[in-house]
Amino acid sequence: MRIEITDLPVAYRQPDERQFWRKLGRALAHIPFAEDLVAAWYCAKDPATPMRVRALLWGAVAYFILPMDLVPDYLVGLGFTDDAAVIAMVMSLLGRYVAPVHRAAAKARIEALRSRS
Numbered sequence: 001m002r003i004e005i006t007d008l009p010v011a012y013r014q015p016d017e018r019q020f021w022r023k024l025g026r027a028l029a030h031i032p033f034a035e036d037l038v039a040a041w042y043c044a045k046d047p048a049t050p051m052r053v054r055a056l057l058w059g060a061v062a063y064f065i066l067p068m069d070l071v072p073d074y075l076v077g078l079g080f081t082d083d084a085a086v087i088a089m090v091m092s093l094l095g096r097y098v099a100p101v102h103r104a105a106a107k108a109r110i111e112a113l114r115s116r117s
Helices: 017-030 034-045 051-065 081-097 100-116
Strands: none
Touching (some): 034 081
């Protein structure tokens, strides 16, 4: 039996894509971990990434999107520290699954978002 993303509990499913890009666009100037976050997004979307890795990456991305987290994002200087810690931890554990193609796509998307600002 093969498990699909749709079979996973809601907490491990792909977060809303529009919400992700909207929040990233607003926060881009304040987060130094944007490339890792977007690379995690692309890695999680890649069907070649193992399911357990995809689930953990989606969890980290969802933590960034969720408005309620350990340190509220609106606190200047502190708001994204918990998000950065979650992304750093996940990337240190699962970074080997993030391929150069994921990083290249992330870099291109970040550059495109910055050029629109």
